[in-house]
Structure formats: C-alpha cells, structure tokens
Amino acid sequence: MTSPVHLALTAGEPAGIGPDLCLALAASELPCALTVIADPNLLAQRADELGLAVELATGPATETHRPGRLEVLPISLARPCRSGHLDPANAPYVLHTLDAAIDGCIAGRFDALVTAPLHKGVINEAGIAFTGHTEYLAERTGTANVVMMLATEGLRVALATTHLAVSDIPRHITRDGLRQVLRILHRDLQRWFGLARPRILVAGLNPHAGEGGHLGREEIEIIAPVLEELRSREHMQLIGPLPADTLFTPRYLDEADAVLAMYHDQGLPVLKYKGFGRAVNITLGLPFARTSVDHGTALELAGSGRARGDSLRLAIDTALAMVDRG
Numbered sequence: 001m002t003s004p005v006h007l008a009l010t011a012g013e014p015a016g017i018g019p020d021l022c023l024a025l026a027a028s029e030l031p032c033a034l035t036v037i038a039d040p041n042l043l044a045q046r047a048d049e050l051g052l053a054v055e056l057a058t059g060p061a062t063e064t065h066r067p068g069r070l071e072v073l074p075i076s077l078a079r080p081c082r083s084g085h086l087d088p089a090n091a092p093y094v095l096h097t098l099d100a101a102i103d104g105c106i107a108g109r110f111d112a113l114v115t116a117p118l119h120k121g122v123i124n125e126a127g128i129a130f131t132g133h134t135e136y137l138a139e140r141t142g143t144a145n146v147v148m149m150l151a152t153e154g155l156r157v158a159l160a161t162t163h164l165a166v167s168d169i170p171r172h173i174t175r176d177g178l179r180q181v182l183r184i185l186h187r188d189l190q191r192w193f194g195l196a197r198p199r200i201l202v203a204g205l206n207p208h209a210g211e212g213g214h215l216g217r218e219e220i221e222i223i224a225p226v227l228e229e230l231r232s233r234e235h236m237q238l239i240g241p242l243p244a245d246t247l248f249t250p251r252y253l254d255e256a257d258a259v260l261a262m263y264h265d266q267g268l269p270v271l272k273y274k275g276f277g278r279a280v281n282i283t284l285g286l287p288f289a290r291t292s293v294d295h296g297t298a299l300e301l302a303g304s305g306r307a308r309g310d311s312l313r314l315a316i317d318t319a320l321a322m323v324d325r326g
C-alpha cells in the first residue's frame with residue numbers, strides 16, 4: 001500500500017486566527033496525511049474557546065487524516081497566549097514551527113508545506129529581522145531566487161519584488177533580478193500548473209509604463225530589454241511592459257495565464273479585490289511546494305469562530321495538486 005501525501009501545516013501567529021483555522025480544518029475529509037506544527041496546549045485552549053471538539057494526537061501523522069482528529073508536532077510557546085494579543089516573547093516559537101516544517105520538507109518527511117498566517121510586525125518587535133515567509137523560506141533553503149504568486153479563480157499574479165518599502169522598489173528592479181523571476185515563473189507554471197507555453201503579462205513600473213520615458217526610464221532601460229531577450233533566446237511568451245492600470249482588463253487577461261506585477265501593491269490589491277478569502281499564496285522556485293492563505297492574522301477574529309477557512313482549504317488543495325504534478 002502506498003503512503004498518502006503528507007502535508008505540514010504551520011499554525012502561524014498564536015494570537016491570530018491560524019490556530020482557529022487549523023482546528024476548524026480538522027473536521028474536514030482530507031485526502032492526505034496532515035501534521036500541524038504548533039503548541040498542543042495552545043490548540044487545546046483555543047478549541048475550548050471556540051467550543052470545538054478536536055482530538056489532539058502527538059504527530060507526525062502516519063496515515064490519511066481522520067476528521068475530528070489533528071496530529072500535532074509539538075513546539076512549545078514561550079508564554080501562554082491570549083487570543084488577539086500579540087506577545088513578542090512568542091515570536092521565536094513561530095519561527096521554530098517554520099524551521100521544523102522546512103527541515104521536514106527538505107528531509108522528505110513532508111511532501112509540501114502549507115502555512116497559516118504569521119505577524120511580521122511582532123517578529124520584528126522581538127528583535128528578529130523578518131519580512132515574510134517567502135524571504136525566510138528562500139534563506140532557510142539556500143534558494144537564491146523565489147517568486148511570490150497569488151492565485152484565485154481566473155487570475156494569477158506574481159511579483160517581481162516582495163516585501164519592500166516603496167522607496168526601495170526601483171533599485172530592486174534589475175535586469176538580472178527580472179530575468180531570474182521570469183525564468184522561475186515560466187518554469188513553475190509549466191511544472192506545477194501544467195501550462196506548456198505560459199503567456200505572461202508583464203507590468204511596467206511607472207504610470208503608463210513610463211510614457212515613452214517621460215514618466216520614468218525603467219521600462220526602456222530594464223524591463224523591455226529583458227522581455228526581448230527572453231522572448232528571442234528562451235522563446236517565452238511575454239507581453240509587455242504594459243501599463244498596470246489597463247493590464248488588469250479582460251482584453252489582456254483573457255489571453256493570459258499569469259501577470260507579473262513589479263511590486264506588492266501594484267498586483268495584490270487587484271487579486272484580493274477579485275478573490276480575497278478564495279485565493280492562495282504560492283512560493284515558486286523552492287525545492288518543495290509551499291502554499292499559504294491569502295489573508296493575515298485577523299487578530300480581532302481570533303477565538304471568535306468568525307474566521308473563514310476557505311483560503312486555507314484552497315491552500316491545502318493547491319499544495320496537493322502541486323505534489324501530484326511535481
């Protein structure tokens with residue numbers, strides 16, 4: 001008998017809705033083994049608060065998920081947690097859960113990683129420089145370049161840069177960086193999503209894609225030459241650089257498999273307007289599949305029972321589909 005696909009699920013920020021969503025997920029039928037990486041006492045306390053009956057077992061899981069039960073790989077909180085109340089003392093715990101998941105994926109104990117939301121601010125308040133799962137995963141796996149892509153029904157948006165202050169963006173748009181991002185995006189759309197010749201729309205950086213150089217020169221000096229090079233030498237189907245305001249219209253999107261936006265808030269507001277709560281965040285370029293929810297820690301909903309689990313379920317289903325293809 002073959003063993004089931006095994007997913008690692010990190011519960012994220014303990015004061016946020018991650019633990020709630022993991023507990024709610026326990027009731028579902030899942031066609032895989034699932035190991036939640038978290039503090040079992042936190043899960044037990046949150047289950048009480050939510051009035052959920054979930055059997056917590058010490059993982060890792062060895063068989064297909066059984067509804068009503070969660071296999072938990074235990075990592076201890078530094079301090080007890082109150083729902084909705086951040087505590088920097090628990091920031092190292094959040095990273096320890098991620099480390100255990102990453103190590104397990106690298107060693108082949110897990111087939112893929114799914115992450116519930118963490119809080120970037122509180123990790124920094126604990127004195128740990130941290131910008132996001134995406135960058136942390138790249139560093140911890142020794143991967144030089146990764147790409148963040150969010151997907152909802154009918155739209156995939158990848159980013160040329162990730163969690164940066166807006167003032168730092170232009171200097172991070174380089175020919176070499178863009179080349180690497182496009183290669184990873186192109187290759188992983190083939191590998192994980194079965195698109196033989198992906199068509200990618202590429203946004204400009206400046207308003208109206210620079211208006212012929214009168215509103216910025218990155219399109220002329222960096223973006224257009226890279227697109228031309230990859231079209232002619234690597235036969236990629238790249239359309240752009242296009243003005244970002246009109247790129248997100250059916251005329252372009254109907255013909256495309258993905259959009260490459262130059263920065264976080266150029267692409268993600270459109271994606272989240274279309275599908276917030278029904279989207280998945282995927283890290284491309286890693287040695288294993290990693291998906292996440294499209295939302296944050298929603299501290300005000302922790303322990304309330306009002307957090308929606310659709311994005312987590314989509315993250316699980318997407319990770320399974322990626323493993324299946326990979």
Ligand SMILES: NC(=O)c1ccc[n+]([C@@H]2O[C@H](COP(=O)([O-])OP(=O)(O)OC[C@H]3O[C@@H](n4cnc5c(N)ncnc54)[C@H](O)[C@@H]3O)[C@@H](O)[C@H]2O)c1
Pocket residue numbers: 017115116117118119120121133281292293294295296297298299300301306307308309
């Ligand atoms: N994957 C991740 O780890 C991830 C993703 C996005 C944001 N974040 C982090 O989360 C923290 C809070 O971010 P934010 O306040 O900008 O965004 P947020 O997504 O936590 O909240 C935005 C709004 O959406 C609501 N919301 C979020 N998730 C919901 C759910 N599952 N069901 C129902 N309503 C939901 C919230 O109540 C709030 O009104 C930040 O530190 C941010 O960096 C983490």
Ligand SMILES: N[C@H](C(=O)O)[C@H](O)COP(=O)(O)O
Pocket residue numbers: 131132133134135264268281292293294295
């Ligand atoms: N940029 C993501 C979003 O807006 O949903 C989010 O911050 C999570 O990013 P990481 O997966 O890198 O933590």
